[in-house]
Amino acid sequence: MKAHYTRPLDLKQGRVDMNHGAGGRATAQLVAELFGRAFDNPWLAQGDDGAVLPAPTADEQLVMACDGHVVSPLFFPGGDIGSLAVHGTVNDLAVMGARPLYLSASFILEEGYPLADLKRIVDSMAAASRAAGVPVVTGDTKVVEQGKGDGVFITTTGVGARPAGRIASGARAAAGDVVLVSGSMGDHGMAILAVRESLAFDSAIQSDSAALHGLVDALYQALPADAVHVLRDPTRGGLATTLNEIARQSGLGMRIDEASIPVHPQVEAACELLGLDPLYLANEGKLIVICAASHADAALAALRDHPLGRQAARIGEVIADDHHFVQLRTPLGGMRMLDWLSGEPLPRIC
C-alpha cells in the first residue's frame, strides 16, 4: 500500500467538517496529523482506546480531577483555551497535594472552525503539557453542527499521585490559622473581560494562567506536610467565593485585611471603571494557602522564592464563627462582609 495515499490535512485553509467527528478516516487523519503529532508520547502512539499507565508507589494515593473549558474568546492575553485546559486540571490536582501525572483531553469542535486556529490551540496545549511535565495520554474528538458549539470546547481529566502525609483540605482550616495568597488577584478574569467584544478596552493585563504544582511542591519542601491545612486555587468566583467555601467546609469564619491583598494596579483601575470587585474575578495561576500561624513566615518565604509566588502576601486569619462569615477590614478602617459571589460578573471565563 502506498504511504501518504490521502492528501494531508489542510492546516492553513481547512475547516472542521462533520466527517472529522464521524469516526472514520477523516477522524483518524485529524487525530494522527494534529493531535498525535502535537502531544506525541508513547501512550498516545499506541492508538488503543485507553492508556495503560504504571501504578504509583505503594505509599501514594491516586487523585483524579476533571475540568471543562468553554472560555470565550478562545484566545486571550496570556493564554488560550489550550493552555488553560492543561493548567485548569493540573492545578486541581496540585491543590490536592498530588503530583500531576497524566491528562486526558476531550475536544468538542464546531463544524466550520478553522483548522489553523485549532492547530494553534492544540500546539499551545501541547507546549503547556510539556512545560508542566504532564502528558496527554488519551483523548477524544467530536464535532457538532455549526451553531451548536462555540468553536472549541475542551474537557481535560487528570490523574495524579499524592504522597503520604499531604492531607490539605478545606475542612482542615483551624481557628488561629493564617491565610496567604501567592500573588495578585483577578488578573485572568479582567484579561478576558478586556478582550470581550462588548467591552474591548486597551490594557496590558495578562491572564495569570499557569501550572501551580511546582509552587505547591516548593511549599511542601519548606513546611512539614501536616502544617499545610488548606490549598486552593481561587478560580471562578475569585478569592471571595473560595474563602467562603473554605469557611463553610471548616465551620469557621475569617478576618481578611483588604489593604494587604495584592491587586495589579491596572486590574484595580479597570474594576473601578466597570464597577467590579477584583476579589470576585477568576484567577488561573494563584494559590490560597492556609497554614498554622507558627509556619506562616516559612510558607510565605517559600512562596516568594518561587517565580509564581513573588508577590505572595499574608492577608488574614481564620477565626471561630458559627455563622462562617468572611469579614473584611476595608482600607478605610471599617468592617464589612466578603460574601459569596452572587450572580455572574462575567460569562464564560474558563
Added chain:
Amino acid sequence: MKYVDEFRDGTLARGLGEAIARAADPARDYAFMEFCGGHTHAISRYGVIDLLPSNVRMIHGPGCPVCVLPVGRIDMAIRLAMEQAVTICTYGDCLRVPASDGLSLLKARARLDKSRADIRMVYSAADALALAQREPQREVVFLAIGFETTTPPTALVLQQARALGLKNFSVLCNHVLTPAAIVAILDHPEGKGVRLDGFIGPAHVSTVIGSRPYDFVAEHYRKPVVIAGFEPLDVMQSILMLVSQVNEGRHDIENEFSRAVTRDGNRKAQALVEAVFELRPQYEWRGLGSLPDSALRIRPEFAAWDAEARFGLDYAPVADHKSCECGTILRGEKRPADCKLFGTACTPETPMGSCMVSSEGACAAHFNYGRFRDIAVVAA
C-alpha cells in the same frame, strides 16, 4: 490609584470620624438619609458605619433606579420580548428584578426563541443603538431606566435615531426625577414616615441638574442638604457638614462635591433632555406610589422611537409580594433586617423585591456587606 485612593484614605477617615464624634451632641441623635444608592453602596462597601458615633444614624433612601422601578414596568418589557418578538436591551441589574408570574427579564430570556427575540445586557444606551444599526432586521427596544444621570444619554440616542431615520429602534422610557422623590419622602402624613434631620444629596445626579433644584428642601421643608461625592471620605465629610448645620440650627443647601457639581449643573445635558422629554403627569414608583410630575416621557415629535406609542403599550400596576417591605425600606421607615423575607425567602440569588437586586439597593447592600452586624460574631 491616583484620584481615587485619596478619597479612601484610612488615616483621613479616622480623623473625620473623630471630628464627627466631637461635633455630635451626645444628648441627641442624628438621622440623615443618603438619597442615592451610590452612597448606600459606599457606606456599606467601606464599612463607614464603624467610623461614626452611635448617635449618628444613616437611613437608606430611594435613589436606586432599579429599586424604584415597579413590577408592571418590567412586565411591559417582558411582554414586548415574548409577544412582539423584540430584542430588549437594558442595564445589567434590571435583568434580575422579579416580575409577574415568577419571571424576570433573565428568566424570560431563557424562554425566548433567540432567532426572533432576545433580552440583552448593555453598558450604555449607545450600545443598544449600535445593535439596531448593525442588525436592521432586528427590532431593538432600549429599556431606559434611571434618574437624571442616565437621562441625557437616552436623549442623545433618541436624537441620533431620528437623525439616522432608524426604523428598528425605540426606547421604553422609565426615567424618573430626584426632586419628586424627595418631596414624596418629606410629604408623609403627620406622625407617619421617617424622622429625618437632613439629606446627603446625590452625586452624579447633581452634576447634571446642579444644586439649585434642592432649594425647596431648605426653604419649604427646612431640612439641610449636603451634596456629596460617592467616595467614602466624601460621605464622611458631608456627614460632618450635616451635623454642624443641625447643631447650628441651619438648613442650607451645601455642596461637598464641588469638584464636580455647580449651582446650575450641566446646561448642555439639561437642554438635550428638555428637547426630547416632557413631564409625565403620573408615574408609579415602587414604594412611593403614583406621583405627579415625577417622571419623564418621550415628546410626541419622537413618537416613532417611543416604544409605548409604537407598540401600543399600556401600564398595568402590579402589587408587590404582600410580605415584601421594599416600599417601607425605600421610604426609610424600615431597615432591611426588619423585613420578614430578608435573608430567608429573599436573597440576592432569589430576590423577592427589587431592593435585594441592585448592589445599590438597601437590602442587597446590607445582605452582601453588613448582615454580620445583625448577629454577634465571636472574636478569635
